[in-house]
Amino acid sequence: MRRFDEQLNELNNKLLEMGTLVEKTISVASQALIEQDVEMAKAAIDLETDVAAKEKDIESLCLKLLLQQQPVAKDLRLISAALKMITDMERIGDQAADISEIVVMMKGAPYIKKLEHIPQMATATVKMVTDSIDAYVKKDLKLAKSVIKYDDVVDDLFDIVKNDLIELIRGGNPNSEQAIDLLMIAKFFERIGDHACNIAKWVVFSITGQKK
Amino acid sequence: MEITNKFLINDVNLWYSDFQALNNINMDIPEHMITAFIGPSGCGKSTLIKSLNRMNDLVEGCKITGSILLDGENIYGDIDVNALRKRVGMVFQKPNPFPMSIYDNIAYGPRTHGIKSKFVLNEIVEKSLQDAAIWDETKDRLKKSALSLSGGQQQRLCIARALSVQPDVLLMDEPTSALDPISTGKIEELVLQLKKDYTIVIVTHNMQQATRISDNTGFFLLGELIEYGETQQIFSIPQDKRCEDYITGRFG
Numbered sequence: 469m470r471r472f473d474e475q476l477n478e479l480n481n482k483l484l485e486m487g488t489l490v491e492k493t494i495s496v497a498s499q500a501l502i503e504q505d506v507e508m509a510k511a512a513i514d515l516e517t518d519v520a521a522k523e524k525d526i527e528s529l530c531l532k533l534l535l536q537q538q539p540v541a542k543d544l545r546l547i548s549a550a551l552k553m554i555t556d557m558e559r560i561g562d563q564a565a566d567i568s569e570i571v572v573m574m575k576g577a578p579y580i581k582k583l584e585h586i587p588q589m590a591t592a593t594v595k596m597v598t599d600s601i602d603a604y605v606k607k608d609l610k611l612a613k614s615v616i617k618y619d620d621v622v623d624d625l626f627d628i629v630k631n632d633l634i635e636l637i638r639g640g641n642p643n644s645e646q647a648i649d650l651l652m653i654a655k656f657f658e659r660i661g662d663h664a665c666n667i668a669k670w671v672v673f674s675i676t677g678q679k680k
Numbered sequence: 681m682e683i684t685n686k687f688l689i690n691d692v693n694l695w696y697s698d699f700q701a702l703n704n705i706n707m708d709i710p711e712h713m714i715t716a717f718i719g720p721s722g723c724g725k726s727t728l729i730k731s732l733n734r735m736n737d738l739v740e741g742c743k744i745t746g747s748i749l750l751d752g753e754n755i756y757g758d759i760d761v762n763a764l765r766k767r768v769g770m771v772f773q774k775p776n777p778f779p780m781s782i783y784d785n786i787a788y789g790p791r792t793h794g795i796k797s798k799f800v801l802n803e804i805v806e807k808s809l810q811d812a813a814i815w816d817e818t819k820d821r822l823k824k825s826a827l828s829l830s831g832g833q834q835q836r837l838c839i840a841r842a843l844s845v846q847p848d849v850l851l852m853d854e855p856t857s858a859l860d861p862i863s864t865g866k867i868e869e870l871v872l873q874l875k876k877d878y879t880i881v882i883v884t885h886n887m888q889q890a891t892r893i894s895d896n897t898g899f900f901l902l903g904e905l906i907e908y909g910e911t912q913q914i915f916s917i918p919q920d921k922r923c924e925d926y927i928t929g930r931f932g
Binding site: 472676 | 924
């Protein structure tokens with residue numbers, strides 16, 4: 469295998485590692501949220517630091533490849549897509565950390581409502597991130613497009629959470645402050661879905677050269 | 681802006697004795713644009729560029745069928761070949777100044793075409809050297825031998841020499857492959873400036889050069905035109921796998 473192909477494999481592996489790390493950060497953050505575990509939330513915040521470091525590492529590999537190989541066609545698309553994807557992946561890490569910070573702030577206070585749809589949002593966004601990275605590595609156009617479509621599921625869940633919380637506030641719940649915190653958490657998950665959707669759009673670009 | 685085609689190449693086949701070097705080539709070359717020909721050695725790109733001003737006529741055993749229209753006129757019909765080569769100038773891979781002064785290199789063509797007036801020749805020499813972006817470096821040494829110039833300067837001198845007979849088209853066969861990056865950069869800048877007045881066809885092995893300067897690119901393989909289109913398109917989303925393999929260095 470020639471050197472450039474080895475370097476592209478290295479890029480794929482690093483993206484997979486970053487993807488795994490991002491998925492773990494979301495999972496730990498959502499687990500911390502469900503179990504109201506402050507220590508676990510702090511662990512998710514620490515993981516975000518690793519995600520950011522991975523972004524820098526992949527960014528410098530991409531810049532090196534652009535400089536050394538002056539890629540064209542599919543190679544250029546792969547590397548430029550990777551450069552854009554890691555920005556979205558890093559933002560996902562940030563938002564998982566933001567969720568965890570709210571969990572830390574809530575200090576285990578009982579929830580005003582049993583969490584039902586927010587954990588579903590967490591599961592859905594982890595799936596979107598996993599699938600989008602898989603689609604990149606396997607050059608699977610169908611899978612990438614399915615991720616873009618799946619964003620509607622997350623958006624719908626957000627609307628449900630929002631309406632539930634509005635009802636609680638309207639009903640005069642004395643702990644409306646927590647309702648706002650939960651709304652922010654839901655919004656962070658909704659944004660994570662958007663970033664995963666962006667990643668999938670870059671995957672489509674890397675395969676087809678088309679960018680919507 | 682409406683695109684006018686300078687050359688229309690129709691069903692061109694070319695043989696060097698028994699060897700078929702071009703196989704059914706059809707392509708249009710638009711006016712005031714830079715068209716790049718790329719492909720591995722022996723793919724036919726240099727043969728085709730030489731066919732555009734009938735340089736292949738000089739090769740023994742060369743036979744061509746089909747037609748190449750320049751501004752609507754078949755250059756393989758009953759035409760004056762010298763007049764054709766005046767309209768379609770050529771610059772080669774290796775700078776080839778004549779062993780004479782800088783001035784005489786440029787004045788050679790116009791003199792051949794009958795211009796004798798010193799005043800007119802002076803004007804042509806200055807304008808050609810200016811257009812080839814080498815006037816400032818040569819204006820004080822016009823009587824010096826052209827061979828005293830550096831490689832990059834010699835190549836710009838050859839471009840000036842090609843421009844001196846006021847051609848419509850400039851053919852360039854790997855014009856920078858023997859030059860350092862600075863001279864290459866100067867020639868590329870020059871070519872970009874020249875396209876407003878000339879139609880330029882360039883053969884290059886440098887993929888980055890094709891992406892930097894050309895509007896359209898044709899990829900050739902084994903005498904066939906495999907893919908032809910806008911340069912941005914060819915280097916972003918090539919349609920043919922052989923083209924993609926070649927430009928990404930995975931060929932063969």
